[in-house]
Amino acid sequence: MLQANKATVLTDFNLESLSIQFLEIDYFILVFSRVTRVASLLAGFASAALMQAAGSPGGHRLLQLLHILATGGALCFMLLVLLLSTLCSMWGPGLALRGSGPSSVAAAVKAMDQAQQTTLRLFNLGLFCFVVSSSVSALLFQSALCCCILIILYFFIGFEISSSSKDIKQQLLPRALASGEIKGNPLAQSAAAAAAAEEAAAAAADSCCPSDSFQCLGSSSSSSSSSYFQSRSSTVETIKFIKCPAVQTPQQQQPYAAATTQQNQRFPSLQQQQQQQPYLQQQHQQSFSLHEPNYQHQQLHHQQQLQQQQQQQQEEEEEILGDFASSAYTSIARGLSLFLGLEGEETGDT
Structure with a gap:
């Protein structure tokens, strides 16, 4: 299976x-x-x-x-x-x-x-x-006047064709083209990477032999014991220099208590805000968790709208180019038909 x-x-x-x-x-x-x-x-x-x-x-x-x-x-x-x-x-x-x-x-x-x-x-x-x-x-x-008019018209049309084609090329053609060919096999590459990681872990585990394990344990125990004694001596030395604060009498504590009560009386809202702060944080997190899917859905909908607008613009440009080509073809065909009809009339008259 x-x-x-x-x-x-x-x-x-x-x-x-x-x-x-x-x-x-x-x-x-x-x-x-x-x-x-x-x-x-x-x-x-x-x-x-x-x-x-x-x-x-x-x-x-x-x-x-x-x-x-x-x-x-x-x-x-x-x-x-x-x-x-x-x-x-x-x-x-x-x-x-x-x-x-x-x-x-x-x-x-x-x-x-x-x-x-x-x-x-x-x-x-x-x-x-x-x-x-x-x-x-x-x-x-053609005659001289017709010749001048046609040459000016041809050069103007040629200049317009070259400039418009250059602008369209700069706007529509990307600078870096992406190919649909997928080089290599991603599944095989991921499997090879996993196998290489397993081999590296096995090699690291096999690098320490059983005879060396005792030495490693001994060195680790000795180092841990030495570090323990060093830390103990350092703590003893620091305790010597630390002076514990003296015990305050009730008379000495009265000014501090009075100051705290006055502060609470002056700023009662501050204490209430401190009490309500965890509740407000919970409400904020709940509201964010509720609105997060809607925000993601709005982003996806916005991206879809942008893609649809781009597709519509491309279709409109293609329709405009097709209409221009068809109109040019019909105008050229009419001109040729008129020109050939005039030539036929001239040959019939002669």
């Missing part, structure tokens, strides 16, 4: 530690899915801009080369982001679920963490190339 209980305790402990690490895997999958959506949208825009570069007017070789390089760089970086995100989302949970042991979960978390950092760097590079490509395409295909 004891072995079965030990096995169940160890199994529950391992399962709980693995469930904590699977929360990290779910977080990485969420990050990869969000990055994949935006990267696929930007990759589509970059491919359309690359096709449009074939009909650019001649005479601007440097601008055409810069446009092709920036557009191709944006497309390549976004495709790399899509590839890494898709592979990690597929193979990371598979390694954690079908690996050889608990160490496979830690290996999957470590690999997905490194891939996430690489993916975010590539996404930032692709976004920069996309902004540069849009600015160069405005120089190639």
